[in-house]
Amino acid sequence: MRESLLRLLAMPLPTALSCLTIGVALALPMGLYIVLGNLDALGRSWERSIGVSVFLHLHMEDSRGQALAQRVREWPEVGSVEWRSAQESLEEFRNWSGFGDIIEGLGQNPLPAVLSVRPSEAFPSAAQMAALREALVALPEVEDARVDLEWAQRLRELVQLGRRFTVALGLLLSLGVVVVVYNAIRSSIAARRLEIVVMQLVGGSPAFVRRPFLYSGLWYGFGGGICAWLVVQSYLLWISAPVARLAQLYDSQFALSGLGWVHSVALFGIATFFGLLGAWFAVVRQVAQIGAEEDGAGF
């Protein structure tokens, strides 16, 4: 195994190029996977703030609204209820919209009092949210209720779609890794044809003859895994600062999470496996061919 590594290191440029090619091929799906994981985490963190906006009837007394808030707060499916009077809603809208003068001209407050109801579940399903909304709309004090869940569902679906795309891309590029290693090992076998012939002549078993080439495939895969790891980590490091700034603009504490040790081990394992697979295909085919053409030995 050490000898195989030394042989590869003795040809630094071709080895580095092969490893880099494997690295880039693996970095793309791995990077996408990590980005999608971050998007998913972001979506889930936003989902925590999902609630139902309950609009009460216009001109309802504040005391009735507060009493309703108190009643709803005791429902088991409700985590918290925030009551906002019609006047507070108007002030908020005036400050936020910049239409203060127009609103002054209306003469009366067109906005109702609002209850912001948050579910008790950390990650409620769409069905749970719809049921909560139905229960709230059924109350006599309520004019209407809205659930802002659609965007979160869309994001989740997009992430799911992205994951499938990543898997497909990963499989396709893994095939590329196998081809790269196959070619590298095939060249190596061609260059060491004499050695293989001599090994076979002096009684080297097929496993013995194959072994150094399989080790080379393993090293190619592992080297490619290191390259992929470096590419992904560098990319995440590069975009982490802008992402953090963007998150700050939205009052979010979100920070990109990179390749943890589980992902890193998985990446090295996958890369090594595909390296070995590529080498296996090359060795089984090429060495058997050389075995059948041993005439080259000089007999």
Place this chain on the structure above:
Amino acid sequence: MHCEFVAVIRLDRVSKRYAEGAEALSEVSLEIENGEMVFLTGHSGAGKSTLLKLIILMERPTQGQLFVDGRNLGQARVSEIPALRRQIGVVLQNPHLLPDRSVHENVALPLLVADQPVRSVDRRVRAALDLVGLEPLAQRMPVSLSAGEQQRVSIARAVVNRPRILLADEPTGNLDAELSTEIMQQFMHLNAAEVTVVIATHDVLLIKQFPRRNVLLRNGQVERDQPATTP
């Protein structure tokens, strides 16, 4: 004690026809005894190399039976071939030394493929190199050796596993008369140590110089089997 007269190689009506249709050997029957030294002679295409290939299991007979050390090679499984080859040393016209390995490493190859312990590898390689007089050159690279020295290294490689049989295919084909004599003396030396030596050659002068049993092949058949004569 010299050789016991037991056939270490026995061909019983062996024929070999290649896929292209050419018949390289036709019903050859031959016995080579333990410790014997035999020349296989004949023109190119006479069947000398094919006969050696059959013994080393690079080819299988189309017909007939071939026994090496009492073992019917026609019944040997593919998985048994490496182990059977380890019992036979082979020297070729071209020494086929690995250029990126030292003399010592080249000679060590048969021991490495046989998974011999590292400690004994060094000892046996030195002994094999000593046998061919090249022990001082153990760390040299093949490219720095003369043609004769390279062939002697290949002989050391062939005998490092202490095989009972040594096959040589035109081992002096690339050497001048002086070096050829030197290489032949190595074979004589090994034969004296009771190694059965079979040499395929068409070098008539060499055969005259080293009078041993001479099996003349022509068109895949044994035309003449001449016993050893005293010079």
